[in-house]
Amino acid sequence: MDTERHGFKTLAFRHETVLLFVLVIEWFYFHSVGPRFGTLDNSYDILRHSIEIGLLALAMTPIILTGGIDLSVGSLLGLCAITFGKLWRDAGLPIPVAAACTLCVGALAGGLNASLITWLRLPPLIVTLGTYSLFRGLAEAITRGVDTFTNFPPSFLFLGQERWLGLPAQAWIFLVVAVAVWLLVHRTTFGRSFRAIGFAPEGARYAGIPVERRLAMVYVLAGVTAALAAIIYTARLGQAKADAGTGYELFAITAVVLGGTSIFGGVGSVHGTLLGVAAIAVLSNGLVHARQPREVAGMLTGVLLILALSGSVVPKMLATWRTRRQIPREIQQSNTT
Secondary structure (H helix, E strand, C coil): CHHHHHHHHHHHCCHHHHHHHHHHHHHHHHHHHCCCCCCHHHHHHHHHHHHHHHHHHHHHHHHHHCCCCCCCHHHHHHHHHHHHHHHHHCCCCCHHHHHHHHHHHHHHHHHHHHHHHHCCCCCHHHHHHHHHHHHHHHHHHHHCCCCCECCCCHHHHHHHHCEECCEEHHHHHHHHHHHHHHHHHHCCHHHHHHHHHHHCHHHHHHCCCCHHHHHHHHHHHHHHHHHHHHHHHHHHHCCECCCCCCCHHHHHHHHHHHCCCCCCCCCCCHHHHHHHHHHHHHHHHHHHHCCCCHHHHHHHHHHHHHHHHHHHHHHHHHHHHHHHHHHHHHHHHHHHC
16 A cells, blocks of 8 residues: 555656646646637647657757757758758759758768767767857858748648648657657667766766767767758748758757756656657747747746756755755764764
8 A cells, every 4th residue: 555655656746747737737728818729720730830849859858868968959950951952942852852861961960969079079068069050050151041942842841731640740750750769768778878878977888888879879860850850840831941940959958858857867758858848839839829929938948948957956956955964963963972
């Protein structure tokens, strides 16, 4: 009986359970202030507009689990969108070939991050901050800041604007990627190695884990996923431009950390990330229906990120503070005896 009660308390106070409860409250609140918020069409709209950020968040989860970060995914999305448009329009490649080449560009960009981080042992924050500017600058240079790729064929636009089997077409791609990443992180030795690297990289090396190879894999995976998100983004908007994906890296990181993944690495889950994506998507869409300025969504997203980061740091600070207070008491008691 005690074991069952303890198990129920553990489940009830898990980060994912609390976030799910907050998400439900969030949904009911916006449903009460916005009459169209709860409609099926709006639910599809929320799903459709959250796919690209969701893909970036899925790719970011293994990276943050290893104790790393990737600030370049939003800029890489913009560069890949431009690359896709240019290969199709100017190079005359068919849509499938242009898409395959774009995925290769994403893999190469992720490989650049991986090489600088694993071979030169540079901090991921500094590396991806540099490639953040590099990828966005390349996109601006290719388009000269004004060129936009449009007039894509309807068969391609179907991917981002129509429904298939009752759901937005891109949702099925997202579902496949989500299941694949969940299996990778939670059901393979690769996933266990991500957590081990996040807890203690040197300890993981002593345990025989090829740390550099694992790190390279997660950054290349992030590059390919950003390229896939760029293709879906282009299909949804019907155009590719250099500023595509601006600010998406912030939303992706917020979703991952909000979902319970520690920014210091070693702890986290893919299903938590999915709940984080849902919370941000519902918040952004709900504020529109509540007739709040668009800037409020960005402000609240920043607040959510700060609260999520504080949630992982404050308990450690309180534990340290209690330990420091307890030690003098123990010394005092030993002296009196």
